[in-house]
Amino acid sequence: MSGPATGPEPPEADLSRPGGAAADTDPRGAGLPSPLPEATPALPAHLERLADRARTYVEAASSANTRKAYASDWRHFTGWCRRQGLDVLPPDPHTVGLYITACASGTAGPGSRTNSVSTIERRLSSLTWNYTQRGLALDRKDRHIATVLAGIRNTHAAPPRQKEAVLPEQLIAMLETLDRSTLRGLRDRAMLLFGFAGGLRRSEIVGFDVGRDQTEDGRGWIEILDKGMVAFLRGKTGWREVEIGRGSSEATCPVAALQAWLKFAKIAHGPLFRRVTGEGRNVGPDRLADRQVARLVKKTALAAGIRGDLNEIERALKFSGHSLRAGLASSAEVDERYVQKQLGHASAEMTRRYQRRRDRFRINLTKASGL
Template identity: 25%
Template sequence: MADLYRLHSASTARNYRQDWVRFASWCADRGISMMPADPEVVAEYVRENAARRSGAGDRMYSIATLNRWVASINYWHRNSGLRVPGEAACVSAAVSSVRGIYRDNGERPTRRAYPLRFGELEEIVDVSRRDATTWVKRARERRDSALLLLGFMGAYRRSELSMLAVDDVTFSRRGDLRVRCGGSHDGPVDDDFVKHVPLSRDHAMCAPCAYRRWLEVVANVHESGRPGVMRLLRGHEEFDSHVCSFAPPVVPDPGVPVFRAIRANGNISAATLSGSAIHAAIRRRAALAGYPDEVVSRVGGQSLRAGATAERLLDVSQLS
């Protein structure tokens, strides 16, 4: 596993591991050897999954996803010193055939995520805070503002946000965040997997401030449950200055997830917020801010990373 993290990014390593578990389960259900895998088995795996459709009738998996699954199968075989099944002609033919079917039927077109730029994010966060008129809405606003600002400032994927635990995030003395985004929690932290998220001049758009405000909610959940969250958020105080330089709230079990689901009655789940739920939360915030349906339909989990990348490219072009 150490080799996997050393040779690939944290997200790629995680995907390869999850993809392999998926393929192993598929093989086990059919009584098929997963290692070494017969190339014809891998080809059938591609064809079968390409044919799967959602309840709405849409293709469930893109060509990019199918290609990644083959790459992960190849990786685990190569790492074990075995013949790589995905390089066989039958597998290449299966992927090419599926690609042609998708193209001919106009299915699974490539849709780039709408990049949320800083000004747009500022508007979304502002509307979210003005809409937070009850303690439950305030809890959701704190969570979603932390998601939006941390995701944008750190250029995070939704999977990285979903997997964050409290002990992955530490504050510096001046309020910056040091965020571990991959690797083992048991060993030393490799700097290759750490991102530094700086504080912003404007407290309203400061990712460390937004994170600390949500961490207050998480700490209250673990200390006194729903009543503690209610006490914290019913006594609403204006957020009118930086809070990131204050000592962060202490969460008794720092291994718990940062981002969790919030039910309609305000109960906060102990389980991590899934990537799809993060995608939906970002889309809801864009809709609340009044963005048209055609934009909202393209906003989601990758919009924060795409927006951060677009802002960096703009900065570079202005300097050149």
């Protein structure tokens, strides 16, 4: 999913219920609607507690990043409606069609830029979700939306910009740029090898705890065995087990790297990957943010001289946390079903997108034709 739109927006009306008054503003503008009514004094105490717990489950139905994007897109849309003098409720396909036209033409707000097709599609999904939470339905098949969106796709669609996959020999070069004599170097080696071998997203890498049920924000835990480790991960489609075998050598073994980090950092409980403070001498209690994974991949890729044919700015744009996940899928010479299972892809088609890159020019039709 693309990141939420940037740029300050004025406070929005609190429209969490159909017919909500525009004057009832939320100065934060970040709250998401709940399909459950707010607890009132008339509600019995035991039902108030149930309602609070139900709202907690509603939040758990989507990731924090998804909720932030939904809230940001709703603020963007309601801000545009207010500036145009249009009503947000009830949902009007004609209004939404005009809104996505404004997004595509770069006129959706002061200083706005033209939104990509993927961003516009994400905004539509956000609007659909937000209206659903308000007990209302937005008909995306209505001609005012569907036909306009089809025209936007035909006019503005561009090939996807995929991040560069980090291949095994490149990963080894990146590891060599890290100082194994420091806690930060040990941590960063473990993160790179763990993320690559597990085919993990950056949010998944930093979401692990050492053991089960150790933190409230943990997304899984690890179990180290003789032949490897199992990472128990709560992903988009529920819980899954990611099996990570030991490497062919100590220098490239993700299990050995993780064990070294845990041993010297003296971590036995809580978040797996943490901040290193005090000029690299101390390990703090706080979990690393997922953006640290992206920064690590960029930094080590640049230090290792990968894609030296590009200038530094272009090289930095090529790599991200996703480069580790793409690297495993692009280089593992195994049946695609095993790669699909490791990455947690819902469909084999998504896995084949990576393997097509791996198999490019393996069969050379130019030479096969006699040229």
